[in-house]
Amino acid sequence: MKALKVFLPTLVIGFSAFALGSLSALTSKQKSAPMCLEDGYQEIAIIEFKAMEGDSLRTSLSGKARLVWNDNFVEGDGEHLIAISQLPSEHDADFRNFTYVGNVGTMKFYPSNTYAARGTDPVKRRFFPSQAAAVAAGFKASKLVK
Secondary structure, eight states: OHHHHHHHHHHHHHHHHHHHHHHHHHHOOOOOOOOOOOTTOOSOOEEEEEEEETTEEEEEEESSOEEEETTEEEESSEEEEEEGGGSOOGGGGHHHHOSEEEETTTTEEEETTSHHHHTSOGGGEEEESSHHHHHHTTOEEOTTOO
């Protein structure tokens, strides 16, 4: 009986405190942090990948965004064409594995360590281990081939 006299008032006080706390939490209004919006400021930027066009990726940017790859970037609203050949890929090693690179567009071949070889459109690249293999495939030597 003595335990009930101690337990019952403690129980009543606990429930009363809980009820009052819940009631005060429901009635109090908390102010949120002020929004600092500047003119023309957007909270999100949308980057939409639209299509593959040859060796390029057509993207659409809206908002303050910048697409960065290697040392190149595009920014600002509108559509942009990103050359996928400038992105690192598994075909980068092909320049080290083959001596010559042919260009199907010009039907010429170049040493693989030259600017002309690396500048060839990836869709038009053909790799050859020797000059004889390139000539056999119908390509002509460029002025860079010695």
